[in-house]
Amino acid sequence: MINKNCKIGVAGAGVMGSGIAQVMALSGCEVVCRDLNEEILTAAAISVDSGRFGVKSAVERGKLTDEEANNALARLHFTTDLNNLNDLDLIIEAIPERFDLKVSFWKELDKTTSDRTIFASNSSGFPISALAAATERPDRFIGWHWASPAPVMKLAEIVKGRETSQETVDTVVSLAESAGKSPVVITDSDTNWGYVTNRVYFAMLKEATSVVNEGIADRDQIDQLMTDCFRWPSGPFGMTRGATSGWK
Ligand SMILES: NC(=O)c1ccc[n+]([C@@H]2O[C@H](COP(=O)([O-])OP(=O)(O)OC[C@H]3O[C@@H](n4cnc5c(N)ncnc54)[C@H](O)[C@@H]3O)[C@@H](O)[C@H]2O)c1
Structure with a gap:
């Protein structure tokens, strides 16, 4: 089971990835958030810091202390280097909703990333078992579907693929709970897009x-x-x- 000192990777720093990275850093994890270029990462960092749902706004609304916000920002690192996702407890993928893109992303990462790393997709609906089949670790592959804006919404739709292990489910449920979300574990569908x-x-x-x-x-x-x-x-x-x- 992953503890409070967990190391998390987030792939994609767009609408969802930047918010997911913020939430996980606030929950006490070290987070590395990866996207393809510096412009996107700069926009993500601004959004986390001073965007509508960023940490400064949470401090102004009395939801966070200055210290909590600063500690979270210190735990959150942005990168374009895929190698920085090599040795982590969990990687959450929030790249565009294209099946071919997600399959080639996971296939590549599976080769370079430590065997112990759990893979979680924030797909909006692709069958998790089909994404997991791109890897050699279907037991450590799961769906973790968030809602926008990630720092606000409680959704944690946890999708158990055909081969997802109970240990993987328990770990991700526990991480979602410590991030203040309300996990609900559902079964994957082979044929339908969209989960529940x-x-x-x-x-x-x-x-x-x-x-x-x-x-x-x-x-x-x-x-x-x-x-x-x-x-x-x-x-x-x-x-x-x-x-x-x-x-x-
Ligand atoms: N927007 C929503 O409300 C919402 C809600 C839940 C789930 N989702 C899902 O989350 C995922 C991301 O959606 P979004 O709205 O954040 O999209 P987005 O376009 O805002 O962000 C996607 C980011 O992924 C980056 N990217 C592409 N390939 C990459 C790679 N190989 N490595 C790292 N980064 C890469 C892009 O440059 C882009 O910045 C999709 O699967 C979407 O269906 C979206």
Whole structure:
């Protein structure tokens, strides 16, 4: 089981990766966050420091002390060098939602990274067993699906692949809990994209789009109706806009 002094890698420093790296550093882990170029890493560092959901804003809102924020920033390192992901307890992948990209990423990493490292994908819905098959460690491969903005949302949709070991599940559940999230372990599907959250969400979005196409209501009206009726923070269309922009 990984303890508080865990070392975590985050691949991708975009909307999700930067927030995931921030959360894991705040939870006490040493974090190395890797992306392809310095511009992206600089933007990620700014977002973690002084973005809308960054640590400075959390201090201003009384959610963190200055000391907690500074300690987290000191534990978080940004890099373009893939070699810096070599010897870690866990790597969380948050690169774009393209199956071919994720498969080649994991295949390459599997060759260079320590055998003990657990691999977790923040895919929005690709079957975890299919991603795990790109590696020689399907027992140490798991889905850990976060929601945006990662520093705020409690979601930890933990997807157990066909060969994911119970030890891997227990380790990731424990890390998610110590990061303040609410893990729910679900079973992988071989055939459907979306796990639970996105399958249910996209079913609703499909119906909302049919309502627009039938001329019954426009997008803004639907968002307002759903927000007012169910006390959701956002309607189906607003949710898509927010998730893709990081709620900026
Ligand atoms: N945005 C959301 O609301 C949301 C929510 C949950 C899950 N996700 C999932 O998280 C993943 C990332 O989404 P995002 O919105 O953060 O995308 P994004 O485009 O904001 O960030 C992806 C980053 O990955 C980088 N990247 C590409 N190849 C890489 C590699 N080999 N190594 C390291 N970095 C690499 C890109 O340069 C980019 O900065 C996707 O699988 C997405 O489906 C997104």
